[in-house]
Amino acid sequence: MELVKDIQIFYFWDVNSGELSPTFNRIKEVFSNTQLLKFNFLEYDKAYKEVESFLRNQTLDDLQTVFIGSGLGGYWANLFCSVFGIQTILINPSLRPSDISIRIYPRVVFIGLQDKVVNYQETKKVLGNNARFIFLPYEGHELKNVQPVLDLIPKFVNTVSG
8 A cells, every 4th residue: 555645643542552553653654644642641631631732733624634543542532533523443442431422423443353451342332333343353452454444544534525
């Protein structure tokens, strides 16, 4: 897949992941305008204020911007999807800390059925019919094959914008 420059991606990282994440690095290889949000997501109030302030200072185009969250970053991407109305892709998201009401914005959730960290049944329960679920039977919490996510990003943006 050739390098794509016109889609802006904000990647919400999982705990103990960040710049070392193979998922983040593979997405950045294909989508050059990908930024890693480096906040301490375990400090809720501080992280919320910092991320909201950071995102409010960005140029967010709801048709060309995508939030992607993995693990605990999935919780935060889902939260800020509701705040900003930006289309969002979640990968094995941890949504358990969520007690916010979910607004309906386009969401796709990738679930590795071999994930031993996040219980996907709880994710389905929280998001219900507000998301399209794609189950990856041979994947765990950290995706070994990121290609299904990479393939979906341009289609996701084009479907919403077109």
